[in-house]
Amino acid sequence: MLTFLALKELFILNLLPYLSKKSMNKKYINALIHNNAKEITSLYNAHRMAFLNFGKKYGLDYDDLSDIYQEAFIALRKNAINGKLDNVQSTLKTYLFGIGKFKIYDLLKERKKTTSYEPNFHITNDADDIEPISFETEADELTIEQQLLKTYFKKLGKKCKELLTLSFSRGLTNDEIVELSDYSSNSVVRSQKSRCIKTLKEMIKS
């Protein structure tokens, strides 16, 4: 009896939180951040049909919904890079659908403005329990300087491109880069990075 109680206690204290608290798989978050094509494709395929069916009830067509599905993925990745997914208490699917729902509302609102057509749905009476998740869309286009930098960046060697991408786009610290790559130390990363930036600057000057 005692052992049973002890086991129960152990279960409640230690295991239950893991079972009830949904959280996002770190593996997926990293796949998104690091553009792991295989993982991303399989995530994309895994929820695609369900999302299209989910969106259908809002009266949107296939093309709209597959666009929204892609935009939701882009937003998901942005949040992965910003570290916003680390403390999210839901599964990736729920979160993805939440962003998708927000986007669907956005599109419907926009359509309502431009046409007098009244869609036959009621936003307030949603049957599903997906909470819409808002996200900012970055509308700002690249300035000409930034476009130029992008063009030159593409001409850099593979190593430099990888290193600068990890640091500038994915926001990894030098220590994190050491962990992830075969650079031996923080100072090697640092000097390699400044060498790459120097090469880039020379390309621009020439």
Next chain:
Amino acid sequence: MNHDDLINKYLGKELSSTEEVLFNELLKSDAVFKEELTFQTNLKKAISAHDDDVFKNILTRAESEHQQQKVIPLKRSFTKWMAAASIIFVLGFSYMLMQNNTTSTNDLFATNFEPYRNVIAPIVRGEEQKDEKSKAFLAYEKGEYEVSVLLFSKLYKITNEPYYLFYQANALLKLERADEAIPLLQEHLKTNDTLTQKTNWYLALAYLKAKETDKAKETLRKVVSEKSYKNKDAVKLLQELE
């Protein structure tokens, strides 16, 4: 703390409060620091945009596989297969005809188009080229058209010199981006630039590349009637198009 590390932390939004004080201090007093910060902020934007492009390509590829699957018919009856086969044959045949047609306008474009030479800022070899204007034309002459497009566009915005429109359009045509070149050439036609009498020839070629054959012909006729730049080539090209 090293300036680079400080900028790094700033870009990663990881500055501590003491570092922030130092950062703001440097921003006010040190012009080199400020310049480096601007550079790296722009670099962050540029690299992130490139990284996003890679991600979007993965999604597009995944989506296109679904789109392809959608079209494959799975019905097994023989007559349906026959019907499908004949449709495919007809589609394939008309596609071939269309391809033929497009290759010929493409070929005509390719044989006739050559980016107009740089007559604005002659490049002197061995001389250090510093200003953006020479940089733009140097890129143009070296065949780095993508870079030159961006620089011409920037310079046009600053100076309003019509010839930048003309050269940007030429570089775009070389990059096979006729759709973007057309509005620039139309804009250039409205100006009184010394190069304006050459614009219609390039506009005609741009229409040709964009498969707007009627407009290409119409523009070529203007080149002929106004006896402007390349009017003899225009006559020949018109004959080939008729």
